[in-house]
Structures are given as structure tokens and as C-alpha cells.
Amino acid sequence: xxxxxxxxxxxxxxxxxxxxxxxxxxxxxxxxxxxxxxxxxxxxxxxxxxxxxxxxxxxxxxxxxxxxxxxxxxxxxxxxxxxxxxxxxxxxxxxxxxxxxxxxxxxxxxxxxxxxxxxxxxxxxxxxxxxxxxxxxxxxxxxxxxxxxxxxxxxxxxxxxxxxxxxxxxxxxxxxxxxxxxxxxxxxxxxxxxxxxxxxxxxxxxxxxxxxxxxxxxxxxxxxxxxxxxxxxxxxxxxxxxxxxxxxxxxxxxxxxxxxxxxxxxxxxxxxxxxxxxxxxxx
Amino acid sequence: xxxxxxxxxxxxxxxxxxxxxxxxxxxxxxxxxxxxxxxxxxxxxxxxxxxxxxxxxxxxxxxxxxxxxxxxxxxxxxxxxxxxxxxxxxxxxxxxxxxxxxxxxxxxxxxxxxxxxxxxxxxxxxxxxxxxxxxxxxxxxxxxxxxxxxxxxxxxxxxxxxxxxxxxxxxxxxxxxxxxxxxxxxxxxxxxxxxxxxxxxxxxxxxxxxxxxxxxxxxxxxxxxxxxxxxxxxxxxxxxxxxxxxxxxxxxxxxxxxxxxxxxxxxxxxxxxxxxxxxxxxxxxxxxxxxxxxxxxxxxxxxxxxxxxxxxxxxxxxxxxxxxxxxxxxxxxxxxxxxxxxxxxxxxxxxxxxxxxxxxxxxxxxxxxxxxxxxxxxxxxxxxxxxxxxxxxxxxxxxxxxxxxxxxxxxxxxxxxxxxxxxxxxxxxxxxxxxxxxxxxxxxxxxxxxxxxxxxxxxxxxxxxxxxxxxxxxxxxxxxxxxxxxxxxxxxxxxxxxxxxxxxxxxxxxxxxxxxxxxxxxxxxxxxxxxxxxxxxxxxxxxxxx
Numbered sequence: 128x129x130x131x132x133x134x135x136x137x138x139x140x141x142x143x144x145x146x147x148x149x150x151x152x153x154x155x156x157x158x159x160x161x162x163x164x165x166x167x168x169x170x171x172x173x174x175x176x177x178x179x180x181x182x183x184x185x186x187x188x189x190x191x192x193x194x195x196x197x198x199x200x201x202x203x204x205x206x207x208x209x210x211x212x213x214x215x216x217x218x219x220x221x222x223x224x225x226x227x228x229x230x231x232x233x234x235x236x237x238x239x240x241x242x243x244x245x246x247x248x249x250x251x252x253x254x255x256x257x258x259x260x261x262x263x264x265x266x267x268x269x270x271x272x273x274x275x276x277x278x279x280x281x282x283x284x285x286x287x288x289x290x291x292x293x294x295x296x297x298x299x300x301x302x303x304x305x306x307x308x309x310x311x312x313x314x315x316x317x318x319x320x321x322x323x324x325x326x327x328x329x330x331x332x333x334x335x336x337x338x339x340x341x342x343x344x345x346x347x348x349x350x351x352x353x354x355x356x357x358x359x360x361x362x363x364x365x366x367x368x369x370x371x372x373x374x375x376x377x378x379x380x381x382x383x384x385x386x387x388x389x390x391x392x393x394x395x396x397x398x399x400x401x402x403x404x405x406x407x408x409x410x
Numbered sequence: 411x412x413x414x415x416x417x418x419x420x421x422x423x424x425x426x427x428x429x430x431x432x433x434x435x436x437x438x439x440x441x442x443x444x445x446x447x448x449x450x451x452x453x454x455x456x457x458x459x460x461x462x463x464x465x466x467x468x469x470x471x472x473x474x475x476x477x478x479x480x481x482x483x484x485x486x487x488x489x490x491x492x493x494x495x496x497x498x499x500x501x502x503x504x505x506x507x508x509x510x511x512x513x514x515x516x517x518x519x520x521x522x523x524x525x526x527x528x529x530x531x532x533x534x535x536x537x538x539x540x541x542x543x544x545x546x547x548x549x550x551x552x553x554x555x556x557x558x559x560x561x562x563x564x565x566x567x568x569x570x571x572x573x574x575x576x577x578x579x580x581x582x583x584x585x586x587x588x589x590x591x592x593x594x595x596x597x598x599x600x601x602x603x604x605x606x607x608x609x610x611x612x613x614x615x616x617x618x619x620x621x622x623x624x625x626x627x628x629x630x631x632x633x634x635x636x637x638x639x640x641x642x643x644x645x646x647x648x649x650x651x652x653x654x655x656x657x658x659x660x661x662x663x664x665x666x667x668x669x670x671x672x673x674x675x676x677x678x679x680x681x682x683x684x685x686x687x688x689x690x691x692x693x694x695x696x697x698x699x700x701x702x703x704x705x706x707x708x709x710x711x712x713x714x715x716x717x718x719x720x721x722x723x724x725x726x727x728x729x730x731x732x733x734x735x736x737x738x739x740x741x742x743x744x745x746x747x748x749x750x751x752x753x754x755x756x757x758x759x760x761x762x763x764x765x766x767x768x769x770x771x772x773x774x775x776x777x778x779x780x781x782x783x784x785x786x787x788x789x790x791x792x793x794x795x796x797x798x799x800x801x802x803x804x805x806x807x808x809x810x811x812x813x814x815x816x817x818x819x820x821x822x823x824x825x826x827x828x829x830x831x832x833x834x835x836x837x838x839x840x841x842x843x844x845x846x847x848x849x850x851x852x853x854x855x856x857x858x859x860x861x862x863x864x865x866x867x868x869x870x871x872x873x874x875x876x877x878x879x880x881x882x883x884x885x886x887x888x889x890x891x892x893x894x895x896x897x898x899x900x901x902x903x904x905x906x907x908x909x910x911x912x913x914x915x916x917x918x919x920x921x922x923x924x925x926x927x928x929x930x931x932x933x934x935x936x937x938x939x940x941x942x943x944x945x946x947x948x949x950x951x952x953x954x955x956x
Contacts, residue, residue, distance in 0.1 A: 210832060244834035254825035256844055266843070267833040316829070323833060 253312030290318035310341025454920030726811025762870030765802030794875030818852020
């Protein structure tokens with residue numbers, strides 16, 4: 128699973144990850160599943176209003192985990208806890224514990240920019256920067272201090288290949304990214320995210336603004352990407368969750384109702400609410 | 411009928427007509443403004459024919475027709491309406507006044523004498539008349555129109571070349587010597603006040619005094635050279651007979667330009683017109699600003715606006731960045747924002763008074779005491795100057811930049827910021843690489859508005875550094891090249907000065923319009939440049955490379 132390229136600044140964490148996975152994988156071989164992110168007793172408050180209630184969840188390494196649930200159930204909020212993007216909102220308070228491997232993410236002294244390099248994010252609305260395609264992908268590595276042109280070229284090409292966009296844009300890398308189509312935008316955003324070699328990629332309804340063909344492409348891409356990355360995806364689309372994810376979490380009104388293997392959750396849900404939701408009786 | 415009206419009212423058409431009408435009205439006002447200013451201004455330089463008129467009382471006048479109007483006679487029948495004509499008769503030194511109103515019924519005959527000459531003079535305004543003799547060394551060398559005019563055309567260019575050299579020596583060479591003299595004197599004063607060791611003082615002062623003596627010698631040489639040139643020009647004189655028989659004897663060199671207005675072809679008229687316009691834009695003013703050009707005022711205006719923009723844009727942008735990006739949004743920030751907006755509504759003269767008290771007396775005074783003590787009590791920075799005027803205007807326009815920048819910062823989509831932050835960029839990196847480039851067109855809009863406001867202000871400048879006539883430009887060949895302490899001329903103030911403070915208001919009227927036209931043109935040009943830059947950036951931001 129050695130990647131073809133990795134940033135020098137990341138070599139330490141990569142090797143750390145390798146050691147770690149060797150140790151734990153064998154120990155927890157029972158369900159052949161290693162935990163990347165461990166969420167314990169997480170509650171979130173907007174001022175005095177509680178939005179998440181005691182969430183417990185283990186997100187497996189190099190798996191796709193889907194969060195489903197009706198609008199306003201807190202799935203995006205939970206997702207944004209994983210890279211502390213909720214910090215941007217005034218008056219948000221989070222309690223509990225989220226661990227990325229051994230690192231406590233809710234620690235107020237944590238360097239969030241360092242964290243966000245390990246946990247990338249793809250947004251609901253494709254948000255390429257008003258720069259060239261090349262500059263968009265090189266943005267993250269440049270932030271990390273990468274200056275060598277040859278190395279940057281290599282990273283940009285590899286990231287675009289991994290995001291299945293290279294063939295479409297290789298001749299116009301220096302055109303403005305905003306001239307691409309919506310689906311290409313989203314794949315560009317994925318390329319931009321994986322250019323910094325995160326461990327976890329968060330996707331917040333990445334296909335909700337796309338047409339069915341672009342959606343299919345992104346879903347295929349997710350399949351490819353899970354070879355290398357842990358992916359957490361929020362989706363409204365239950366078919367999509369069923370197609371792409373290994374594990375699924377069903378949330379409702381800020382609570383985690385049910386979490387389990389996707390095929391099991393969709394065929395034999397344990398909870399009544401889950402069954403009602405996936406059969407379309409509400410939501 | 412009423413149902414029709416109701417329907418019409420409901421359909422919204424009346425509002426479309428109203429809004430369209432308001433827009434059309436505004437457009438008409440703007441066009442009318444430009445047309446009126448332009449028509450009044452541009453006619454001024456057109457070389458019109460000279461009319462010789464015989465009057466009933468037997469006297470004669472020679473002049474240009476300026477205006478022709480009806481004499482208001484209440485109750486009179488239309489068939490017997492009387493008219494009067496305003497002539498510019500010039501020859502101020504002979505007649506006392508440049509302009510005369512004459513009733514049309516008093517004019518017996520009009521003619522356009524081919525030999526009538528139009529002299530533009532360095533001093534005393536125009537001279538209209540007939541050339542009779544040209545003398546050299548007090549001997550008549552040409553008599554009668556044909557001979558004298560030929561001689562004049564031969565001699566006149568030479569005298570103007572000599573005059574050019576005289577001006578060059580006076581302004582450039584003697585100016586340089588005076589500048590060096592002043593600097594050396596200040597250096598002596600500085601040594602005398604700062605150096606402790608009396609032996610050192612004596613030694614250094616002696617060295618500098620030798621420099622002064624050398625400069626004095628050079629000054630005297632130049633004066634001699636000047637005198638020779640003046641003497642050369644004084645050799646040629648001529649006599650001009652004005653209408654009515656009065657004679658004027660004057661040096662040939664006193665004339666800037668002479669032509670026969672009644673013999674010019676259209677093409678010659680046009681060429682003369684263009685020459686006069688160019689002269690107006692590029693020359694220095696003469697005759698207490700009522701003649702010659704306005705170049706120093708153009709230069710002062712543009713330089714002041716540029717200095718102001720350089721000061722106001724970074725300051726306003728930084729302030730707006732803090733207000734919008736860093737400050738915790740609350741009652742305090744809201745109060746600051748309201749205060750900033752209200753600052754834009756403070757009368758500009760108030761800013762002028764503030765500039766006088768704070769910049770000139772406090773800051774300038776302190777700078778003088780600290781760095782220019784040797785020149786005191788003559789102030790260097792402790793008096794009005796282009797720097798203080800620009801700073802005062804920067805203060806006046808900073809709210810405009812802050813408001814525009816804040817607006818454009820808040821228009822940067824949240825997704826871009828989140829996208830950048832999610833990649834591990836810090837807030838500052840996000841602002842520098844994503845937010846500021848995206849907000850640049852808006853910031854430039856702020857700058858354009860600030861420039862438009864700043865270039866049009868006159869009141870605060872009058873007490874912070876604008877003068878009627880500045881002997882030197884704030885930018886010249888003497889190190890350090892930018893002399894920001896110098897007073898300067900400004901087109902806006904020039905309009906006020908020429909129009910209302912000039913000794914010859916009637917003659918200055920067209921100058922007022924011409925200067926106004928020029929001011930409008932310059933503001934338009936500055937704004938167009940900024941707009942072109944902004945649109946380039948904007949299109950790059952959208953489609954090109956950034």
C-alpha cells in the first residue's frame with residue numbers, strides 16, 4: 128500500500144501509520160477491521176441548544192462510512208467535528224472524545240491546521256478556488272511548504288490521476304478551474320484534497336449538486352480511493368449509501384440510532400426508526 | 411375609464427416609465443454639463459476675425475466679437491428691438507479695459523482690415539492693431555505694413571529663442587545655484603548649532619563659505635550672461651498703431667505670437683487653435699494665471715491624487731480586513747462601522763482644519779524641530795505642502811475605501827474560505843491567497859471612488875498646501891526628487907482663483923471653463939485607468955489565469 132508519492136513532511140506520520148496498523152490490525156482481526164477514528168460520548172451545543180447527543184462510533188480504516196438521516200439530524204455537524212470546522216461557528220461547544228489513532232481531536236490546544244492536513248474535506252457545493260486547475264491542486268502542498276516545481280508537478284499529476292480527472296484536463300492545467308463543469312469541479316476538489324495526503328477524507332453530500340452521470344463517476348472514484356484513504360461520506364441518497372459504503376450510521380434528531388455494516392443495516396435493521404427511514408416511511 | 415387606469419397602475423408600467431424617466435433626466439443633465447462646459451471652453455482658443463467698427467461719434471474700435479444680445483426694453487414692440495455687441499478690444503495698457511459693450515445703432519460701418527494684427531503678449535494681455543515701424547538699436551529698419559511685418563517675422567523667432575535661453579538660465583541654472591546656496595547656508599547653520607568643538611566649527615564653516623563664494627561667483631557670471639541676452643533682445647522694438655490712433659511702442663520680444671486673423675485660412679486657424687490648446691495644457695501660467703497654461707496645476711492635481719491613493723488604499727484595506735475578518739462582531743464593531751460611515755459625511759473643510767491642526771502644526775512642527783531645526787523659524791514641514799494635503803484627503807476618503815473593501819470581503823463565498831481552511835491553511839494564508847485576490851476588484855472600486863472624491867475637493871486643500879502660484883513643482887531634478895513639503899497648484903483651486911480672484915474677470919471667464927473641462931478630463935482619465943485595471947483583474951479572476 129505504499130503510495131507512489133508522499134510529501135516529505137508527511138513521511139513521519141506515514142510510517143507511524145504503518146506501524147500502528149500492523150500492531151492493531153492483527154489484534155482486532157476478529158472482524159478484520161482497524162479503527163481510524165474513535166468517537167466517544169460526543170455531544171455538541173450551539174449556544175444552549177444541543178445538536179448532537181452522546182455519539183459513539185468507530186470509523187474503520189480504509190473503509191467507507193456513510194452517515195444517513197433526515198435533514199437536520201446532525202450528520203454534517205458530526206462530520207465537521209472530525210476536522211474541527213465547527214470552530215468557525217461562533218458559540219459551538221463540543222464535549223466527549225474523538226481520537227484519530229491516538230490523537231485527541233477535541234483537545235483545545237491541538238493545532239487545527241495540522242489536523243486538517245490529516246483530515247481532508249470535500250464539500251457539498253463544489254468550491255474550486257478562482258485559480259488555475261494546477262494552482263488549485265498545488266494549493267495544499269504549497270501551504271505545506273512545497274516549493275520544488277518538479278515535485279509539485281508530480282503531485283498535481285498524481286492527484287489528478289487518482290481523482291480520475293487527469294485525462295480530461297491534462298492539456299489545460301493552466302486554465303481557470305471555474306471553467307470546468309460541475310462534476311469536474313467536484314473531482315478537482317477531491318484531487319485538491321488528496322494532494323496533501325490526508326489519512327481521512329470527509330465528504331459532505333459530494334454528489335447532491337451533480338447530475339447522475341457525474342454522480343456515478345464520483346461513486347466509482349470513492350471505490351478507488353478507499354484503497355488508500357478512510358472515507359466518511361454524508362449523503363441524503365440511501366441508494367448511494369448502499370452502493371458505496373462499508374458501514375452506515377443512521378442518525379435522527381442528533382442521536383446515532385443505528386450503526387453497522389451497510390448490507391446488514393439496509394436488509395435487517397435492528398431499530399424500528401431505521402427501518403421506517405430506509406423504507407421511506409418518513410424523512 | 412377608472413378600471414383602465416387601475417389596470418394600468420397595477421401592471422407596473424407607470425413605475426417603469428418613472429424609473430426610465432429619472433434615468434433619462436440624469437443622463438441629460440450629465441450631457442448638458444459636459445456640453446456647456448465644453449462649448450464655453452473650447453471656443454476660447456479659436457482665432458476669430460478682428461472687426462474694425464466706425465462709431466457714430468467718429469471714433470473707431472478694433473476687436474473680436476464676444477457676445478451679441480438684445481437690449482431689454484420693457485414694453486417695446488418687437489420690430490424695434492435693439493441689440494448691443496460686446497467687443498474684446500484688448501490693449502489693456504492703452505484703453506484701461508479689455509472689453510466694451512457697444513449698441514448696434516451706434517455702429518456706422520464694419521470692416522475686416524486685412525492688415526489688422528493680433529499680438530499675444532507675455533504681459534498686459536493681447537494687443538490688436540497695425541504694425542507701423544520696426545527699429546533696431548533705435549534706428550528705423552522697416553516702415554509700413556508690408557516691410558515691417560516681414561522684418562517682424564524675421565526678428566521675432568530670434569527674440570523668442572533668446573527669451574527661451576533667458577528663462578532657462580533663470581529657472582534652471584540660477585535656480586540650481588540658489589538651491590545649492592540655500593543648502594550650504596543651512597549646512598553652516600547646522601554645524602554651528604550641532605558641532606561642539608569650536609576649532610572644528612571654524613574649519614568646516616570656512617570650507618563651506620568657500621563653496622558659497624564659488625557659488626556667488628557663478629551666480630554673477632550667470633547674471634552677466636543674462637544681462638547680455640536681455641540687451642540683445644532690447645535692441646529690437648516696434649510701434650503698433652491701435653484703433654483710434656493711439657500708438658504703442660514695445661519690444662519685439664514682448665510678443666508671444668503674432669498673426670493676421672483676417673487673412674488666415676481654415677486650416678491655419680485650426681493649426682493655431684491646436685497650438686494654443688497644447689500651450690494651455692503644457693505651459694506655465696502668466697499674468698496672474700489668466701493667461702498661459704495650467705501645467706503646474708495639472709501636475710499638482712495628479713500627483714496629489716496619486717499620493718493620496720498610495721496612502722489611503724493600504725490603510726483602508728487593512729482597517730477593513732480587521733473589521734471584517736478578525737474583529738469579533740458585536741456592538742463595538744457595529745459602533746465603529748457606523749462611525750466610519752458617518753465620517754464620510756463630515757464637511758470637507760472640517761478635515762482641512764484637522765489637517766492644519768494635526769498634520770501641519772503638530773506633525774510638521776515636530777518634524778521641523780527634530781530634523782530641520784537649522785531652517786527655523788522658517789518652516790519646512792510646518793507649513794502647508796503636498797504631503798499634508800494628500801494626507802488630509804486620504805483621511806477624508808478612507809471611509810469610502812473601508813466600506814467598499816468590507817463589502818467586497820463579505821462577498822467572498824464562505825465555501826472558498828472553508829475549502830482553504832480544510833486544506834490546512836491558516837486564517838492568514840486563507841486571507842492572503844484566497845480572500846484578498848478575490849476582493850481585489852472591490853478594493854479597486856473603493857480606490858476609484860476615493861480618487862473621484864479626492865480629486866474634486868478644494869476646500870480642505872486651501873488650508874493645507876494649495877497656492878495660487880507655486881514657483882517649483884513638487885518633483886524635480888534636485889535630490890531627493892520628491893519634495894513633499896512644497897506647496898503646489900491644483901486645478902480645482904485654479905478655477906476658483908482665476909474665476910473669482912483674478913484682476914481681469916471677464917478675460918478669465920473662458921479660462922474657468924477650460925480649466926473645468928481639464929479637471930473633468932483628468933478625473934475621467936484617472937478613473938478610466940483604474941476601471942480598466944479592475945476589469946482586467948475581474949476577468950482574470952473569472953476565466954483567465956490568476
